[in-house]
Amino acid sequence: MHLIIVQGSGRGQRFVLGADPVRIGRDPTNDIVIDDTRASRHHAEVIPVGDDTWLLRDGGSRNGTLLNDEIIDRTVLEPGDVIGIGDCQIAVHAVQEHLSTFSLKIDPESLQKRLRENAPSTQVNKSLQEALFEAGMLAQSDLPAEELVQQVVAVIATGVHFEAWGWIRWDDETGPHAIGARDQVSVDLDNLDPSRTLIEAARRRREGLLSAQVGGAFEASVCLRRKQALSALALPLAGRGENATVLYLERGVGTEPFHIEELNWVAAIAAQLAVDLQNSRLFEELQNAHQELMVSQEQLSRQEKMVAIGRLASGFAHDLNNPLASVIGFLQLAQRELEKKDQGTRTQEMLKRAHDAADFCRALCRNLLAFARTRPFHPGGEAPFCVSEAIEGTLTICDSRLRDAGLETVLEIEDDLHLSGDATALKQVIMNLVLNAADAVRESGTGTTLTIRGSKIPEGGIELEFNDDGPGMNSEVADRAFDPLYTTKDADRGSGLGLFVVRRIIDGAGGEIELTTSPGEGTTFRLLLPDSLARLGSEEVDPLDVSSMWQG
Numbered sequence: 313m314h315l316i317i318v319q320g321s322g323r324g325q326r327f328v329l330g331a332d333p334v335r336i337g338r339d340p341t342n343d344i345v346i347d348d349t350r351a352s353r354h355h356a357e358v359i360p361v362g363d364d365t366w367l368l369r370d371g372g373s374r375n376g377t378l379l380n381d382e383i384i385d386r387t388v389l390e391p392g393d394v395i396g397i398g399d400c401q402i403a404v405h406a407v408q409e410h411l412s413t414f415s416l417k418i419d420p421e422s423l424q425k426r427l428r429e430n431a432p433s434t435q436v437n438k439s440l441q442e443a444l445f446e447a448g449m450l451a452q453s454d455l456p457a458e459e460l461v462q463q464v465v466a467v468i469a470t471g472v473h474f475e476a477w478g479w480i481r482w483d484d485e486t487g488p489h490a491i492g493a494r495d496q497v498s499v500d501l502d503n504l505d506p507s508r509t510l511i512e513a514a515r516r517r518r519e520g521l522l523s524a525q526v527g528g529a530f531e532a533s534v535c536l537r538r539k540q541a542l543s544a545l546a547l548p549l550a551g552r553g554e555n556a557t558v559l560y561l562e563r564g565v566g567t568e569p570f571h572i573e574e575l576n577w578v579a580a581i582a583a584q585l586a587v588d589l590q591n592s593r594l595f596e597e598l599q600n601a602h603q604e605l606m607v608s609q610e611q612l613s614r615q616e617k618m619v620a621i622g623r624l625a626s627g628f629a630h631d632l633n634n635p636l637a638s639v640i641g642f643l644q645l646a647q648r649e650l651e652k653k654d655q656g657t658r659t660q661e662m663l664k665r666a667h668d669a670a671d672f673c674r675a676l677c678r679n680l681l682a683f684a685r686t687r688p689f690h691p692g693g694e695a696p697f698c699v700s701e702a703i704e705g706t707l708t709i710c711d712s713r714l715r716d717a718g719l720e721t722v723l724e725i726e727d728d729l730h731l732s733g734d735a736t737a738l739k740q741v742i743m744n745l746v747l748n749a750a751d752a753v754r755e756s757g758t759g760t761t762l763t764i765r766g767s768k769i770p771e772g773g774i775e776l777e778f779n780d781d782g783p784g785m786n787s788e789v790a791d792r793a794f795d796p797l798y799t800t801k802d803a804d805r806g807s808g809l810g811l812f813v814v815r816r817i818i819d820g821a822g823g824e825i826e827l828t829t830s831p832g833e834g835t836t837f838r839l840l841l842p843d844s845l846a847r848l849g850s851e852e853v854d855p856l857d858v859s860s861m862w863q864g
Contacts, residue, residue, distance in 0.1 A: 313329045313364070313366065313389070313391060313404055313405060314326050314327060314328055314329065314404075314405040315327040315329065315334065315344070315358070315395075315402050315403070315404060315405070316402065316403045316405050317344070317400065317401070317402055318394075318401050318402070318403045319399065319400060319401035320346065320347075320348065320398070320399045320400030320401060321345075321346065321347040321348070321400065322344070322345070322346075322400075325344075326405075327343065327344060329358065329360070329366050330360070331360055332360075333357050333358060333359045333360070334357060334358040335354065335356075335357045336351075336355050336356045336357060336358070336395075336397065336402075337351055337352055337353050337354045337355035337356070337371070337373075338351045338352065338353050338355070339353040339354060342354065344402065346397055346398065346400045348397065348398035348399055348400055349398070350375045350397070350398035350399075351373070351375070351397050351398050351400070352371065352372075352373040352374055352375070354371045355370075355371055355373045355377065355397055356368060356369060356370050356371050356373065356377045356395075356397065357369055357371060358389065361388070365388060366388070366389045367386060367387070367388055367389070368384065368386065368387055368388075368389050368393075368395060369385070369386040370384065370385050370386065373397075375397075375398070377395065377396070377397060378395065378396030378397070379393055379394070379395055379396070380393055380394055381394075381396065389404050390404065391404055391405070392404065436471050436472060436573060436574055436577050437470065437471050437472070437473075438470050438471035440471075440577055440580055440581075443467055443468070443470070443471050443577075443581055444580065444581065444584055446467045447464050447467050447581055447584045447585065447588070448584065450463050450464060450467075450588065451584075451587075451588040451591060454592075454595060455592070456592070457481075457589055457592050457593065458479070458491050460585075460588060460589065460592055461479045461491070461559075461585065461589070462491070464581065464584075464585045464588070465477050465479070465493075465559075467581065468561075468578055468581050471577060471581075472561070472570075472574045472577060472578055473563070473567070474561040474562060474563055475494065475495060475562060475563055475564050475567075476492065476493065476494040476495070476499075476561075476562040476564075477492055477493060477559070477560060477561050477562070478490050478491070478492030478511075478559075478560045479491055479492065479557060479558070479559055479560070480511055480515075480557060480558045480560065481557040482515065482556075482557070492560075510523055510544055510546045510560070511546050511558045511560050513546070514546035514547065514548050514556075514558050515548055515556045515557075515558050517548075518548050518556060519548065520545065520546065520547045520548070520575065520579055520582075521545065521546045522543075522544075522545045522570055522572075522575050523543065523544050523545070543562070543563045543567070543568075543569035543570045544560065544561065544562045544563070544570075545560070545561050545570050545575055545578065546558050546559070546560045547559045547560075547578065547579055547582040549582060549585055549586035549589055557589065559578075559582050559585070561578065614795075614796060640667065640670045640671055643663060643667045643670060644667065646663060647663050647664070647667065650663065668705060668709075671736070695732065696730040696731065696732040697730065697731060697732070697735040698729070698730055699725060699729040699730060699731055699738070699766055699774065699776075700723065700725040700729060700766070702735050702738050702739055702742065703723065703725065703742055703764060703766075704723070705739065706739045706742040706743050706746065707721055707742075707746065709743065710743060710746050710747060710750070713747055713750045713751075714746070714750050714762075716750070716754060717750040717751070717753045717754035718753065718754070718760065719749065719750050719753050719754075719759065719760065719761070719762050719780070720760060720761050720762070721746075721761075721762045721763075721764065722761060722762070722763045722764070723764050724763065724764070724765040724766070725764070725765070725766040726766055726767050726768060729766050729767070729768065729774060731774065731841065731843060731844070732843065732844045733821070733844050737817050737821065738841075740813070740814075740817060741814050741817055741818065741839070744810040744811065744813065744814045745778045745814065745837055746762065746778070747810070748810060748811065749762050749778065749780040749782060749835070750762075751801060752780070752782045752783055752835070753780065753782045753783075755801070756782060756783035758781075758782055758783045758832075759780055759781045759782035759783065759834065760781065761780065761781055762778065762779070762780045763777075763778075763779045763780075764776070764777070764778055764779075765777040765779070769840065772842065772843055773823070773840060773841050773842045773843050774840075774841050774843075775838065775839065775840055775841075776838075776839040776841065777836060777837070777838050777839070778836065778837045778839075779834065779835070779836045779837075780834050780835055780836075781834045782834055782835060783831065783832065783834075784829045784830050784831045784832055784833045784834050784835055785829045785830075785831070785835060786830075786831050790827060790829050793811050793827060794811050794812055794814075794815045794827075795812065796809060796812040818839060818841070821841060821842065822842045823839060823840050823841040823842060824839070824840040825837060825838070825839050825840075826838040826840075
């Protein structure tokens, strides 16, 4: 049994009766200190006399000790008795064990009898089996925890009357969070502080608590009414390995206090709810784990594809680089012969274009080889080159694709704009951005102009901007635009490596790239490049070192 101070100083304190006597009086050395001039220094004591039996004995006090409003010298205590010393009243509380996972602590029967006078009777209106069935059906759905609680509370309301309810959960970092309703209207409980209430006691003790008289100790009650609440119950919904949440029900003045029968009925439903909440949490964790697994699987798949592409690229670049070197060598030799014979400029121009295209192919193979072998970038030592010439030369190579898309290019490049380093790396960046714009315009039928702007940066370096008036991208596509192997094009139009290579070249060169786009508003790529580019490291092949196997 427990002793509970229900009136006077120390109200709400609970003392567990055990093998040791409990001394009561004004002296501070007592177990229960009564701050009342009508109490003696050592007024009374409760003494254990057998299994679950305790004797109340007056200590020779000057004003006597009351039990249920009668003066006693000594008597055996029973559940429901109320000890009176001056203004202090101490209730004898019996512990009721429930068949569910909850142990229930209930106010003394004497208090409940007093509060039940002239109050309308209340009883359970639905069978427990029917209510458990309805609550169990809710568990079959994947409802969020808060919505699940609301629907289970609605089931409880069909069997037991209450006027206000709340569900409180505790977070280790942010503290308690609560939802609830009063008179079937949701209430805002964001500023709830249940630290001194029946709720906190239920959570801390992991036991159901029933109070038949909610007084000053519970003024911060979760569903505080405009008029003082009469009766409340709090049930912890403890899941394995987690902090308990608490279900709280409340009745106001003018109704009868909660009965033990009602408490047991609600506790059985709450036990089912505790299991459902734990299952809901576990299901959510399983979903999150599955999502993380799918993301990891996708990343692993992409890595495996990159490894395969790297092997393919390595072999392809190695095999193609040698004949391309021969082509470049022969073209150079043919051009020298034509220059000696003073041939027409038209033939020389065509040979120069062929030479430029072959040289660009060789640069692509070099970069692809370095990319496949993850070779590092190193600073370029080449002489400065003209940026506008690099752009115009690349546009010439892309001319057929641009005409097929109906895309007109507009150049707004400042005069005397130069960079030093690897010109072919910049050409590769330009080609990928230009062809991406052409493909987007061709597939969507939206857009007519690609504007390329170039200017110097006062702090050093240059800024290039590629702006098209095409279809643009939504946020999902834009977020993944630079991911390897991600593409929205048809399988025969793109590999998903273009923008990935662009970013890798820009990052390796020590620059930056920014993407601005939205559906229907076109796309803008803004490049910030240092004065001296870096180049990809790879094996170099002398174009004039022609192998005999390519001579014929």
